[in-house]
Structure formats: structure tokens, C-alpha cells
Amino acid sequence: MKNVLITGAAGFLGSHLCDRFIKEGFHVIGMDNFITGDKKNISHLEGNDNFQFIEHDVTEFVKIEGELDYILHFASPASPIDYLKIPIQTLKVGSLGTHNLLGLAKAKGARILIASTSEIYGDPLVHPQTESYYGNVNTIGPRGVYDEAKRFQESITMAYHRFHGLETRIVRIFNTYGPRMRLNDGRVIPAFMGQALRGEDLTIFGDGSQTRSFCYVDDQVEGIYNLLFSDYVEPVNIGNPHEISIKDFAEEIIKLTGTKQKVVYKDLPIDDPMQRQPDIALAKKILNWEPKVTREEGLKITFNYFKTLSANELLKREHKDFKNHIRK
Template structure:
């Protein structure tokens, strides 16, 4: 039985990846310190003999007993609310955390995949974004703590590959959605869903012409799974290339939820990307991968998940913090 360590296992993507690798017959070790993760995301795995959980901060020394075949590094704050509240921790998990895990992978002779992001492209001047685009990032802006953590993460990973011969993989994740997203995490889908379910008007920043491309979580996990088992070491975009403006998406949410809220407009946040669309030519060619779940289907599933949240979760005061960053 292959053994895999998944950091950030109690988070949105980490928990879905834990499910997938347990299903595929792996022994999964989940690791999280709950700075943004939630135990409820993995509670269903508690009694599974092929899942073990370790409460640990990856920026501290990591010790795993026995052999280890793979490492997925998904520990990181990933939303504007999080990385604006905890900027130092965000930088540390991308630098110290990645360094610790690369050292562990070297010691165990394990293959390591890191979760990078479309944020390495910044506010792109190339559209759609291809893997050979170097990006347009403000290193000292408010979003720089996340963007630069991910860019450094890619650099040190490639350094370990080139200098130590470590088997590494890099996935550049574009906007992903689905069940287990945190309603208060500041990203566009949970922000719009929360506002609609609370009977509030939907907040769009700027004129709403900025675009995003949303990938359903099952498709994202499939792409990551295939990349891990591939022979390709350089970054690969995994996301849905179907682009939509934020204004049009807000109108879709109002229609989906059957609410009669208005759309209200506020000033655009600093360095908010105006376009976000992956070029997935490489993923199609290398992995035979492309998204299968269309947005209408995925959004219905996601809406049903949010509808079943408790009132405490829905009206938590934290939901309204950092609203100027909801359109990530």
C-alpha cells in the first residue's frame, strides 16, 4: 500500500484530496494545524483504517515514521481574508513549510507535489495565462504575501529537483469551488452565496467587468491526481477555461438562489486581477485532462451545500470582514 502525506488536509482542497487517495487505496496521513482548516471536513475519515491525522504546523520540524511515497503540500491560507489577517504565517508556510517538506521528501525519497496558484501570474498582461508567462506581480502590495509565497515555493521546489534530483511536481490551481468551502473565506463564490442566503445585496467591485474561471472541485482533484502520477516536473495549469465576468456571475447567483437582491458596486481592491483564465493546452496534452463538470451543475451542488449550513455559520460576524476582497 502506497503512503501519502497531505498537508492542509482539513482544508477545502486538502480534504477532497484525502478522500480521493483513500478511495484509490493509499494510506493517507493528513496534517493540519487548523489555522484555516476545519476538523469537520475530515471527520468522516476518523474511523477509516487507511487515514491517520497529525495536528502539526509544517513550519516546524516534521517527523514521519516509516516509509513515505508521496507528499502533497496544500497547507497555506488561500483567501484574501486569511492572508491579509495572517500575512507572516502565509509567507512562512510557503517558505519554511515548503523547505521542511522538501527536506522530508529528500530523506524519504518521496515524490512531492506542491500546490501553486494562478496568483503567480498577478494581474496578467497575457490572456489566457500560459505556463511560460512570468507574471505581473506587485511584490510589496497587500496581495504580495500570498503571491510571492507561491512564487518562492515554485523556485525552491525546482531548486531541489535540479540540485538534489528530487522528484517534484507543480500544479498551478485556478479558482476552484464546491462543497466544504468556507462561507467566510472572502472568495467570490462563498461571498456571493452568503450574501444571497442572508438576503443581502451582492457586492461587486469595480464595474464587474473583471473575469474569473471557476473549476469544480472534483475536476481539480482529478487533474492533481493525474499530475502527481505523471513524469512532468514543470508547472501545469489546472482550471476551467470557461471565463465569465464577475457582474454576469453575480446575476447567475441571483437566478440560481431565486433571490431578488440587487447588485451593488464598490471600489476595486488594490491589485485585484482583471482577468483570470487558464490555458490548459499543456494539461490536455500531458495528462489527457480537461474539466467535465459544467458551472450550472457544479453550482447547484455547491448551493445545496451552503443551504444546509447552520444559522450560526451563515450569520457569523467574520463573514462581513474584509468584504472589499471578495472578488478574488
């Protein structure tokens, strides 16, 4: 049985990856410090002989006993509400955390896959975004703490590959959604659905002409899984290329939820990207991958999940206290 370490295991995407690798017959070691993850996301794995959990902050030295075949590094705040609250921790997990895990991979002779993001493209001047595009990023803006952490992450990963011959993979993740997302975490889908379920008006930042492309979590996990076992070492976009404006998307959510809310407009945040659409030609070519789940189908599943949440969870505004986790 092969052993795989998944950091950020209690997060939205990390928990789905744990499920997938257990299903494929791996022994999964999940790691998280719960700064943004949720124990409920992995509670169903308690008692599973093929799952082991370690509560740990990867910015500190990471020690794993025994053999380790693969590492998937998904430990990072990934939503604006998180990385704007904890900017230093976001930078540290992308730099120190990645360095620690690359060192662990080198010591164990393990292949490591790094979770990067479409945010490395910033507010893109090229559309759709291909892996060869270098991006348009404000390094000192509020979002720079996340963008630059991920850009550094890619750089050090490729340095380890070139200098040490380490087996590395890099996935650039575009907007992903599905069950286990947190309501009101600053991302479009849970924010809109949470407002609809509470009977609030839907909030659009800017005039709504900015675009996004949403990939259902099962498709995203499939792409990541295929990339890990491919022979390709440079970054690969994994996302859904079907683009929609935020204004049109809000109308889709209103129709889906059967609510009668209005749409209200607020100022656009600094450096918020106006366009986001992946070019997935490379993923199609080298991974034989493209998304299968339609937005209509995925949104229904996600909305049904949110409807199962308790009234307290729906009313909560995610004002989580991070004081216990914050270091200077």
C-alpha cells in the same frame, strides 16, 4: 499499500484530496494546524483505518515515522480574508513550510507535489495565462504575501529537483469551488452565495468587468491526481477555461438562488486581477485532462451544500481569532 502525506488536510481542497487518495487505496496521513482548516472537513474520516491525522504546523520541523511514498503540500491560507489577516504566516508556510517538506521528501525518497496558484501571474498582461508567462506581480502590495510565497515555493521546488534530483510536481490552481468551502472567506462563490442565503445584496468590487474562471473541485482533484503520477516536472495549469465577468456571474447566482437581491458596487481592492483564465493546452496534452463538470451543475451542488448549513454558520462573518497561531 502506499503512504501519502497531505498537508492542509482539513482545508477545502486538502480534505477532498484525502477522500480521493483513500478511495484509490492509499494510506493517507493528513496534517493541519487548523489556522484556516476545519475539523468538520475530515470528521467523516475518523475511525478509517486508512487515515491518520497529525495536528502540526509545517513551518516547524516535520517528522513522519516509517515509509513515505508521496507528499502533497496544500498547507497555506488561500483566500484574501485569510492571507491579509495573517501575512507573516502565509509567507512562512510557503517558504519554511515548503523547505521542511522538500527536506522530508528528500529524506524519504518520496515524490512531492506542490500546490501553487494562478496568483503567481498577478494582474496578468497576457490572456489567457500560459505556464510560460512570468506574471505581473506587485511584490510589496497587500496580495504580495501570498503571490510571492507561491513564487518562492515554485523556485525552491525546482531547485531541489535540479540540485538533488528530487521527484517534484507543481500544480498552478485556478479558482476552484465546491462543498466544504467556507462562507465569506473572501472568494467570489461563497461570498455571493452567503449573501444570497442571508437575503443581502450581492457585493461586487470594481465595476464587475473583471473576469474569473471557476473549476469544480472534483475536476481539480482529478487534474492534481493525474499530475502527481505523470512524468512532467514543470508547473501545469489546472482550471476551467470558461471565463465569465463578475457582473454576469452575480446575475447567474441571483437566478440560481431565486432571490431578488440587488447588486451593489464597492472599490476594487489593490492589485485585484482584472482577468483570470487558464490556458490548459498543456494539461490536455500531458495529462489527458480537461474539466467535465459544467458551471451550472457545479454551482447547483455547491449551493445545495451551503443550504444545509445552520443559521449560525450562515450568519457568521468569519471573524476567526488567529491570536493563538500568530508568531512574530
